[in-house]
Amino acid sequence: MLTVREAHARVTATFSALPAELVSVSEAAGRVLATPPTARLAQPPADLSAMDGYAVRAEDVPAAPTTLKLVGRSPAGGSYDHALQPGETVRIFTGAPVPMGADSIVIQEDTKADGETITILEAPTPGRHIRRAGLDFQVGDRPFVAGRTLTTRDIALAAAMNVPWLSVHRKPRVAILSTGDELVMPGEPIGRNQIISSSGIAVAALVRLWGGEPTLFDIAHDDSTLIEERIAAGTQHDLLVTLGGASVGEHDLVQGALKAQGFTLDFWRIAMRPGKPLMFAARDRARVLGLPGNPVSTMVCALLFLKPALERLLGQPGALVETVPAIVGVDLKQNDTREDYVRAGLVREADGTLTVTPHKIQDSSMLSVLAASQAFLVRPAHDPARKAGDTVQVIDLDGLGGY
Ligand SMILES: Nc1nc2c(c(=O)[nH]1)N[C@H]1C(S)=C(S)[C@@H](COP(=O)(O)OP(=O)(O)OC[C@H]3O[C@@H](n4cnc5c(N)ncnc54)[C@H](O)[C@@H]3O)O[C@H]1N2
Numbered sequence: 001m002l003t004v005r006e007a008h009a010r011v012t013a014t015f016s017a018l019p020a021e022l023v024s025v026s027e028a029a030g031r032v033l034a035t036p037p038t039a040r041l042a043q044p045p046a047d048l049s050a051m052d053g054y055a056v057r058a059e060d061v062p063a064a065p066t067t068l069k070l071v072g073r074s075p076a077g078g079s080y081d082h083a084l085q086p087g088e089t090v091r092i093f094t095g096a097p098v099p100m101g102a103d104s105i106v107i108q109e110d111t112k113a114d115g116e117t118i119t120i121l122e123a124p125t126p127g128r129h130i131r132r133a134g135l136d137f138q139v140g141d142r143p144f145v146a147g148r149t150l151t152t153r154d155i156a157l158a159a160a161m162n163v164p165w166l167s168v169h170r171k172p173r174v175a176i177l178s179t180g181d182e183l184v185m186p187g188e189p190i191g192r193n194q195i196i197s198s199s200g201i202a203v204a205a206l207v208r209l210w211g212g213e214p215t216l217f218d219i220a221h222d223d224s225t226l227i228e229e230r231i232a233a234g235t236q237h238d239l240l241v242t243l244g245g246a247s248v249g250e251h252d253l254v255q256g257a258l259k260a261q262g263f264t265l266d267f268w269r270i271a272m273r274p275g276k277p278l279m280f281a282a283r284d285r286a287r288v289l290g291l292p293g294n295p296v297s298t299m300v301c302a303l304l305f306l307k308p309a310l311e312r313l314l315g316q317p318g319a320l321v322e323t324v325p326a327i328v329g330v331d332l333k334q335n336d337t338r339e340d341y342v343r344a345g346l347v348r349e350a351d352g353t354l355t356v357t358p359h360k361i362q363d364s365s366m367l368s369v370l371a372a373s374q375a376f377l378v379r380p381a382h383d384p385a386r387k388a389g390d391t392v393q394v395i396d397l398d399g400l401g402g403y
C-alpha cells in the first residue's frame, strides 16, 4: 500500500496549470492570478488633502491666531488652479488637490470663518494632513504575485490601480460521478433500502470552494455499460471524480469500467484510515480520482488529494494540507499500519494552545460525527501509544475556509 505522501506526490505530479483567461475585476474575487497586473496610475494621482479645512502656507501662520484671506475653493474632483500667495488660504475638502504653494492643511475645527477672513486657531507644521502623490502606489507598481488567490482586499487594490481586467487561470472543470443502486438525490422518491447520495453534493461544494467548476452527473446505477458511458463523458473535463465502487465487492464496478475505457490504474490502495480504497487513473490527458464510497472517507480523501490537484490546475504548489501541533486530551493506543485521520473536537485554550479530543465513534459512514468535528487528529502509521498531555499533529478544519 502507498503512503499518503507518496499518493499525494503521484497525484499532484500529473496536474499542471490551466491556461489563463481574462475576467472583469468585479468578478475576480476567489480566482487565481495568472499574470500580475501593473498599476496604470499613481494613487493619489496628486498631492491631496486628507481633511476638510483650509490649505495654507505654514510660514504664513508662525503662531495662532492668525488671519488669512480666503481666495478660492478646492473640492474633491476639482482644483484651485492658482499658486497660493502670502497671506492667502483656500477652502479645501478631503481628497481634493492641494493648491500650488500651499504646504499644509488646517482642519476646519481649528479655524473661524467670517466671510473672506479666516482665522487660523492652530499653527500648522509643513506637510500636515497632505497625502503625497503616489503615497499608496506608483504607476508601474506590481503588488501581486502569480498564483495568488484573489481576496476582496486584492480586488479593491486592483480596481484602484485602474485595472479593469485580470488574467486568471481558467477554473478547473470537474465532473462528479456517484455510483450505486442504493443512491438517490435528496428529495427524490426513495426505496426501502436506499440512501441519499450526499457525497456528490458535498464534493461539488468542495470543488466550488476550491476554485473549480463542478458538473454533477446523474447517479450511475451498478451497471458497467452505464458507468463506462459516464466515464467517457467525464474525460471531457479536467478531472473526473468518481464516488464509491472503488473497493473489492462484485458491485464495485468503477475499476473495471476504467480499465475497459483504456485507463491505466496508477494505484488503488492507500495506507490510511479512512480512505484505503482510493484510486487514481490516467489516459492521455484525462485523469480520474476515485474516492472511496463511505462518506467520511470521501471527505477526508477530497481534502488530501482533490484539493491539491485543483491547486495544481490553478498554478499553485498543491501542498498536502498542513497540520499544526495540539495537546491530546486523552490517552491513545498505539496505531497500526495505516495513517489515521481521527475525527476530533478541538478547543483553543486562553493561552492559544489547542487541545484535541477524539470522538468515541470513528465509523467512516458517520457524517454527524464529521460535522461535529473541528479537527482531524493525524496519527502516522505505527505511531506509539500516547498519554494525555502529549503533543500530536492536527488538521484544523475550521481554518479551512468552509470545508
Ligand atoms: N472486503 C472489503 N470490503 C471493504 C473494504 C475492503 O478493503 N475489503 N474497504 C472498505 C472501505 S475502507 C471503504 S471506504 C468502502 C469503500 O468502498 P467503495 O468505494 O467501493 O464504496 P461503495 O461500496 O460503493 O460504498 C461504500 C459505502 O458508501 C456509501 N456511498 C457510496 N457512494 C455514496 C454517495 N455518493 N453518497 C453517500 N454515500 C455513498 C454506500 O452506500 C456504502 O454504504 O468499502 C469497504 N468495504
Ligand code: MOO
Residues within 6 Å of the ligand: 272, 273, 274, 275, 276, 277, 292, 294, 297, 364
Ligand atoms: O478506509 Mo474506509 O475509507 O475505512 O472507510
